[in-house]
Amino acid sequence: MWPLFALVLGLLVGSFLNVVIGRLPKGESILFPPSHCPQCGHRLGPLDLIPLLSYLFLRGRCRYCGKPIPLRYPLVEGLTGGLFLLAAFFYPPSLEAFLVFAFLAFLVALAFIDLDTYELPDGLTYGLLGLGLLFAYALAFPLPFPEALDGALMAAGGLGLVAGYGGLFLRRFREGKAEVPVGPHQVHMAALLGLLLGPGVGMALAFLSWALSARTKRPVVLPDRLTLPLLPLALFLTPFLGLSPLEALKGSLLAAGGLALAGGLYWAFRPLPEGEEEEEPVAMGYGDVKLLGALGAWLGAYSFLALFLGVFAGAFLGLLLRQRKLPFGPYLALGGVVAFFFGEALWRAYLAWLGL
């Protein structure tokens, strides 16, 4: 009965996610107006809203105007149903199982919104992050809180640094514009200082730079062409400085992640003064960084497996579909789902393959 329940719940949630995916990026209300045909605008009755079945019985056409219903709708419903069914095989009926359902629902919504708009809404990425940390704190599920927090920070810090080096190479080692009061410059600075001085001091100094930038309204921060090249050098030198390379790297990623997630939170929810135009932060957009950070709260160290799988799937499908511009969110979400359910098994299989 439990797998069947999970499947039906997943289909219903998938139907709701279709509404979220369609309306959230436009800033429309999720609840009003009630569902209507996207073609003719006719309000849909209960018989038109049965997940999958309505689509099949109506043969993919609107009952009122006869125009085709996008295949996307039954696809999202079926996918969500299938994912909930998968979760039901891993988790018995419990509060934990419902948390996993929520995790999966967030990822489906994020993946399809990114496909449509090339954006990952902050409400969803930070929502997923907050939910993961909250339940880690309250229930030690899916991870004990310290592991969830470390996972979120290190995952966000890791991908934030990848983005930093990517930017440096794209600009051919020219200094990029520093964002005021906070931007990737503080993330890179926190990474270097966190490596040398530990995550606490590294973060504190980077937050100090944020505060000074806010006060003076100009960037008070170490330049990228200093911090980014020095970081691998400092890591290489850690044994000579009496530091453990692994601990130093962890400190670096923790500090960078702290700044990436806090800075992203600032840009996402900062209060806008009256009459001021909304200006998008260029680099602090950081959608994928925030998504991987959120995955870190649920996956811990396995978030790096999610990243690896996401890059792998993205490169593979990118070659297959020959698409130039690919949103990365769907692949990260896919990697996250695989790592969540099969991460440990994959890791064991890999170690066995290495002969360890």
Ligand SMILES: [Zn+2]
């Ligand atoms: Zn219609």
